[in-house]
Amino acid sequence: MSGENIFTGLTEEHDGDARWAFGTGFTEALAGVDTTLPAGVDGADLAVYCQMLGDDALVQSQRLVQWVTDAPELEEEVALANIALDLLGQARLLLARAGQADGSGRDEDAFAYHRDPEHFRNVHLTEAPRGDFARAVATLLVLSSWRLAVFTRLADSADPVLAAIAAKGVNELAYHREYVVAWTLRLGDGTPYSHERLRTAVADVWPLTGELFATHPLEAALAAQGVGVDPASVRDEVHEVVTRVLTAATLPAPEPFPGQTVAGRDGEHSAHLAPLLEELQRVAREHPEATW
Amino acid sequence: MVATRERLWEAAASVTDPELPMLTLADLGILREVAVQEDGTAAVWITPTYSGCPALTEMRVDVDRAVRAAGFDRVEVRTALSPAWTTDWITDEGRRKLTEHGISPPGEAPRRGRDRSRSP
Numbered sequence: 001m002s003g004e005n006i007f008t009g010l011t012e013e014h015d016g017d018a019r020w021a022f023g024t025g026f027t028e029a030l031a032g033v034d035t036t037l038p039a040g041v042d043g044a045d046l047a048v049y050c051q052m053l054g055d056d057a058l059v060q061s062q063r064l065v066q067w068v069t070d071a072p073e074l075e076e077e078v079a080l081a082n083i084a085l086d087l088l089g090q091a092r093l094l095l096a097r098a099g100q101a102d103g104s105g106r107d108e109d110a111f112a113y114h115r116d117p118e119h120f121r122n123v124h125l126t127e128a129p130r131g132d133f134a135r136a137v138a139t140l141l142v143l144s145s146w147r148l149a150v151f152t153r154l155a156d157s158a159d160p161v162l163a164a165i166a167a168k169g170v171n172e173l174a175y176h177r178e179y180v181v182a183w184t185l186r187l188g189d190g191t192p193y194s195h196e197r198l199r200t201a202v203a204d205v206w207p208l209t210g211e212l213f214a215t216h217p218l219e220a221a222l223a224a225q226g227v228g229v230d231p232a233s234v235r236d237e238v239h240e241v242v243t244r245v246l247t248a249a250t251l252p253a254p255e256p257f258p259g260q261t262v263a264g265r266d267g268e269h270s271a272h273l274a275p276l277l278e279e280l281q282r283v284a285r286e287h288p289e290a291t292w
Numbered sequence: 293m294v295a296t297r298e299r300l301w302e303a304a305a306s307v308t309d310p311e312l313p314m315l316t317l318a319d320l321g322i323l324r325e326v327a328v329q330e331d332g333t334a335a336v337w338i339t340p341t342y343s344g345c346p347a348l349t350e351m352r353v354d355v356d357r358a359v360r361a362a363g364f365d366r367v368e369v370r371t372a373l374s375p376a377w378t379t380d381w382i383t384d385e386g387r388r389k390l391t392e393h394g395i396s397p398p399g400e401a402p403r404r405g406r407d408r409s410r411s412p
Contacts, residue, residue: 031352032337032370089344093373164373168343171376174402 029092029108030161035100038158041227045218046159047102048121049228051111052216052265053150054094055122058112059273060143061087062280066130079179080136086172093165100161113284117274118267125208127264127273134194134201137183142205144176145241146212149234158226181245188249199251210260213238219265300326303362304336307354310347314393317351321381324372334364337372 037043064084071077092108099106125143130136151173154166187198213235222228235257243253263269284290304326305318317323317338324337336355340348352369359367378401382390387397 030371030373032335032368033373085344085346086342087344089340089342093343161373164376165343168340168373168376171378171401172342 029096035161041159043101043103045222046227047098048218049222050094050098052121054091055120056126057087058091059122060126062276063130072133083176090169097161113281117269117277121265123211123264124270127270127276128208129272134187134197137180138201138205140180141184142209142242144173145238148173148177149237150229153229184245184249188251207258210258211263213257214260214262216262216265296328299362300328300334303359304355307358310350314389315386319383319386333366333368334359335368337370339372339377341377
């Protein structure tokens with residue numbers, strides 16, 4: 001170690017890349033995966049579909065990160081951060097797949113950092129303001145139940161990459177749902193105060209749930225090809241799950257999911273998305289030459 | 293050729309987990325496959341424990357370095373997504389080491405949906 005600069009000396013003892021994993025070329029989430037498109041699969045459509053599923057995960061992940069340093073207890077903070085990290089991982093894989101499928105060669109960062117709000121395809125539920133802890137529980141109860149139902153079916157997708165991403169996600173989503181079910185029961189069947197907070201949160205979230213089940217023409221087309229899932233096909237199953245959980249938590253049985261039309265999937269967003277993306281994208285856009 | 297493959301496996305299998313350094317990637321079931329291709333490229337497949345695993349990049353770098361140190365000049369570390377990793381992939385040796393270090397080895401992972409976990 002050279003004595004003149006201890007930091008340089010310490011750094012020199014390691015061969016940079018190995019220590020920091022910067023600039024290694026190993027950043028691609030799908031490095032080394034066979035990415036050939038199966039015959040009969042429309043790559044452009046598949047790319048947009050991967051953005052829909054990836055953007056739900058990316059935006060909800062960013063929302064959940066707002067709990068870090070601000071959760072009721074450290075244990076819950078770690079749990080919410082873990083859920084956010086799982087969703088971020090799913091987003092990375094899906095967005096990487098999108099860039100291969102559409103032939104553009106864009107990587108996950110190009111999708112995450114260099115698209116404007118009108119090019120994001122997440123549902124409004126994922127971009128809605130964070131709210132209180134009960135709101136996070138209500139949001140994740142619906143979202144993880146929906147995503148688990150969709151990913152379980154996608155594990156049989158005609159696109160083997162999407163199928164593998166979904167099969168991996170199923171284990172993670174099952175944990176997310178398990179976590180929020182436990183909190184739904186604890187809050188709903190807890191004190192009159194916690195019951196009321198959760199009841200309010202479910203009522204606030206409910207108007208945003210219908211969009212999850214509105215079929216985009218592209219989802220219908222990909223479902224017909226055996227690549228994607230028509231979200232309308234999981235409506236009953238998800239409603240049954242959510243009803244069972246809320247009822248067990250002594251909350252009123254929910255209304256049907258509201259009938260809604262496609263909005264976020266077509267890039268039509270609420271005013272809440274732009275500030276969220278501003279925070280997410282700021283560093284990457286200010287330093288476009290940076291690598292990490 | 294068989295001996296070369298074994299040398300490759302041993303090199304890759306010697307890499308330890310960044311967070312549980314008493315376990316190797318082989319113990320954890322993260323190392324999935326190795327192959328020496330016709331052009332001499334050493335290919336190594338590893339799988340993430342979960343989709344967002346931030347340690348995967350570090351593992352790739354560590355595997356790359358270990359395999360190069362074993363005499364392979366061309367190395368490709370590839371991601372294997374399927375079948376998805378669960379704690380069932382931890383080997384008996386991995387479980388023994390966990391116990392030895394005061395960590396209870398996980399029980400059988402739940403079978404979920406149409407997840408295609410490793411068949412017994």
